[in-house]
Amino acid sequence: MIGIAQIGCYIPATKKSNVDLLDKFATNEAFLRDKIGVLKRAQKQPHETASDLCVQAMEDLKQRIEIDLDTIECCVVVTQNPDVKIPHTAAIVHGALGLAETCASFDISLGCSGYVYALAIVSAFMQAQGMSKGLLFTADPYSDIIDPNDKNTALIFGDAATVTLLDEQANLCAVGFDLGSKGADYKKLICENNQLSMNGRAVFNFTAAKVPISVTNLLRKLNLDKTQIKQWYFHQGSKYIVDTITKRLGLDPALVVFDMYQYGNTVSSSIPLLLSQDLAKLQVGDKILLSGFGVGLSWASTVLEQF
């Protein structure tokens, strides 16, 4: 069974302060702290591309675990802000890392639900192909597509990248998924002409309605009770949405991870960024729940178990 062996992360050192924008957007620090949950946004350099961020995340992964790059059999990038239209960013990363020609490479286009979706897709692909080791990258640099005058988006998104080493020998494995789409509402979160536009209320309402149902369905399918989940990792869309999901599911807030104050909503990187901090703490038998939601609109939930 394919599992998560380790996660490498990259958060750009440059941070943009939201506090400096309070007057511009006629808001206050309590709103930043309690509703949005973002005080600073991580921002890449303008010339940096998604593949550059992936390579940086790979540098971090190599600090955390020894990897023989020749043994990597697949290289997948989750992004909707690729370096170029053609080719896929995974090909550029493949070249930059000098991976083997036998290493399969492709991109998955998904947003905030992308990491969980990709765990399902890439694990299944590796299993079916008999692959032992693969790299799953997330990198969606929204700073390239944000209108700095749009209050709906300018205070929220930060840049980051992660890379997850998937390994058939690893012991943190997904035991089930709940995946969904509501394509009819795709215009609520859209990037046309390289500019992001979000109907914040519509996306919030969608999430507040769908995610608790997705989580409940998944737990029922797995015959699990909420009390059997050691820790909860929701996509860090905003403080308010994570709080709302926590309340609607009746969870103990102490068990719900929240950490985006210093870098913002990093799209598909938000969940693996959090998870990377906790991998070493997990013990055999521990179960944790991950749920991503957003662009599509779409959602994806999974339970990981430490075997």
Add this chain to the structure above:
Amino acid sequence: MIGIAQIGCYIPATKKSNVDLLDKFATNEAFLRDKIGVLKRAQKQPHETASDLCVQAMEDLKQRIEIDLDTIECCVVVTQNPDVKIPHTAAIVHGALGLAETCASFDISLGCSGYVYALAIVSAFMQAQGMSKGLLFTADPYSDIIDPNDKNTALIFGDAATVTLLDEQANLCAVGFDLGSKGADYKKLICENNQLSMNGRAVFNFTAAKVPISVTNLLRKLNLDKTQIKQWYFHQGSKYIVDTITKRLGLDPALVVFDMYQYGNTVSSSIPLLLSQDLAKLQVGDKILLSGFGVGLSWASTVLEQF
């Protein structure tokens, strides 16, 4: 096991004549016929998007086979020319077709190797998730990114879309894959600033070298001899590349499908367009070989067997 139940196709009715461009590009009809293999290029209307082409292909699929859309559990689009950057085109198709909210949707970013790669990815995903029916779309409208004055690309590419109904009850199944990437050469076929640029000689040399090896490796892995393959379906990159692969592998040209004269190189749609014409002829025990190659650079080969 997940198999191919049926394939729906859409080739836009508007055809652009390459013969009209002979003077412009100082070439002749023999070159068009024997080297490029394209006399006319199918071209979508300027306002049509990748999702529009997918919906048209779906109309054709519905003429070929009865489908209850509520039973579709995944919707995947292979494209590098999505409608918009965000969301994925699969979400827009999901909305346009009114698919169920439990239907998982995502895009795979790959070019001419995309159909074969996606058969591996989506079949594995469906199998792992216990899904019975899925839709795999290909749609890469290059007419949006072609410079009409660039001889390297302006005579070659055509627009089209396909949709493959994948079904656990279907009897045409992949029995093995050979997948690869050469990311170091990604710049040989690239779209920057919405304009395609191709180093034709480099892509040709790559293909002529890699595809015969990929096919040979796959047959060896499956313990198959060339004579056991009933028909060969190579990506229709050009007449010259298909002829070259045929020669290098020592194949009987009568068993190698070629058909792009009237619509051009349709990227990830080329193989399913050909396959759709032959599905009804396949008999139990027949084995056919598919191989796609290009953008990435990358390649993907598979053997399908009719069970």
